[in-house]
Amino acid sequence: MSSNTKVVLVTGGSSGLGKSICLRLANAGHTVYGTSRKAKGEQVDGYSLIAMDVTDNASVQQAVEAVIAKAGRLDVLVNNAGLGIQGAVEDVTPELGQRLFDTNVWGPHRVSRAALPHMRDQGGGTIINISSVAANFGLPYRGFYSASKAALDRMSEALSTEVTRFGIKVVTVQPGEFNTTIGDSRLRPEVISEAHRPGYERAMEVLGGSMHYSRDPDELAQVVERIINDPKPKARYVVAQGMQKISILAKKLLPGRMFERKVRKHYE
Ligand SMILES: NC(=O)c1ccc[n+]([C@@H]2O[C@H](COP(=O)([O-])OP(=O)(O)OC[C@H]3O[C@@H](n4cnc5c(N)ncnc54)[C@H](OP(=O)(O)O)[C@@H]3O)[C@@H](O)[C@H]2O)c1
Numbered sequence: 001m002s003s004n005t006k007v008v009l010v011t012g013g014s015s016g017l018g019k020s021i022c023l024r025l026a027n028a029g030h031t032v033y034g035t036s037r038k039a040k041g042e043q044v045d046g047y048s049l050i051a052m053d054v055t056d057n058a059s060v061q062q063a064v065e066a067v068i069a070k071a072g073r074l075d076v077l078v079n080n081a082g083l084g085i086q087g088a089v090e091d092v093t094p095e096l097g098q099r100l101f102d103t104n105v106w107g108p109h110r111v112s113r114a115a116l117p118h119m120r121d122q123g124g125g126t127i128i129n130i131s132s133v134a135a136n137f138g139l140p141y142r143g144f145y146s147a148s149k150a151a152l153d154r155m156s157e158a159l160s161t162e163v164t165r166f167g168i169k170v171v172t173v174q175p176g177e178f179n180t181t182i183g184d185s186r187l188r189p190e191v192i193s194e195a196h197r198p199g200y201e202r203a204m205e206v207l208g209g210s211m212h213y214s215r216d217p218d219e220l221a222q223v224v225e226r227i228i229n230d231p232k233p234k235a236r237y238v239v240a241q242g243m244q245k246i247s248i249l250a251k252k253l254l255p256g257r258m259f260e261r262k263v264r265k266h267y268e
Contacts, residue, residue: 006075007067007071007073007076008025008077009064009074009076009115010022010080011078012034012035012036012081013035014036014049016182016217017130017220018078018081018130019217020216020218020220020221021221021224023218024222026046026047027046030076031071032048033049033050034048035049035052035054035063035081036052038051054081054107054110055102055107055110061114064115068118074118074122075126076126077115077125077126078128079112079127079128079152082130082182083100083103083185084142084145085144085187086141086200087144087187087188087200088143088189088192088199090193090195091191091196092144092189096187096189097144099187100148101148104145104152105148105155108129108155109155115127116168119168120163124166124168124169125167125169126228127156127159127169127170128171128172128227128228129171130173131152133244133245135149136150136248140267141204153172153236156171156172157170157172157235171227171233171235171236171237173224173227175240176215176239176240176244178215179216179217202267203267219239220239223237223239
């Protein structure tokens with residue numbers, strides 16, 4: 001293996017952004033392990049797809065140990081596996097919200113905990129957490145998605161300051177909207193209350209329209225490739241364009257209620 005090629009583990013390597021990351025990194029000559037809950041260790045387009053459920057401690061531990069057993073090290077972990085959720089905050093039950101957090105927050109936490117001792121022993125590594133532009137706002141009818149990604153971002157910041165002394169870099173990537181099938185597996189409350197139905201349905205129409213015209217996942221994979229080749233990556237990368245990017249700045253500059261009105265107008 002050349003010194004520039006790395007051993008990379010990408011959670012959620014079976015579809016969408018994770019698959020694009022696996023394909024791009026494998027093409028560049030890296031040794032890539034993607035994960036899927038359904039995988040059986042098969043080879044797909046130059047990378048291995050191994051079994052992992054990020055909500056299950058034993059499954060996470062097993063998958064990370066399998067990578068170490070096969071490749072001898074783990075240079076880069078991309079915490080990409082994640083779920084969406086839709087529903088008014090009031091309609092989402094605590095149980096449903098917990099399922100989301102188990103995948104989007106405790107998932108990356110579990111996999112990082114399994115990877116960190118190996119990275120520390122080998123004197124370094126990089127953890128890339130795939131967050132979302134949504135982490136910057138409380139998106140209406142996707143409030144728990146925003147909350148889960150905001151929690152992931154804060155956890156990444158803290159982790160970064162704790163592990164930099166071991167030569168481990170932690171990077172947050174906030175994608176805007178990309179053309180994947182994430183909308184199909186979004187968690188949904190069983191009951192949509194009549195009070196919230198009109199606002200919820202309109203917001204889902206707006207969201208459906210923008211997902212349809214969104215961008216190629218390989219653009220995000222290119223950013224991940226740049227990060228792992230950069231000896232000094234930034235703490236955070238926003239991979240978004242137009243309104244999605246401008247909104248982050250607007251949130252910082254505008255008074256809170258004014259920003260809220262703009263968000264409401266967009267979704268109405
Ligand atoms: N698409 C976007 O516009 C967008 C924007 C911002 C952020 N993101 C974030 O990007 C990441 C990838 O999203 P995507 O759009 O590529 O979604 P996707 O196409 O639905 O892919 C999700 C991936 O996560 C895996 N996964 C889901 N639950 C899992 C679990 N419990 N354990 C292990 N793997 C699990 C799935 O694998 P299996 O089902 O095969 O197990 C799949 O490979 C997510 O964190 C998402 O929040 C996406």
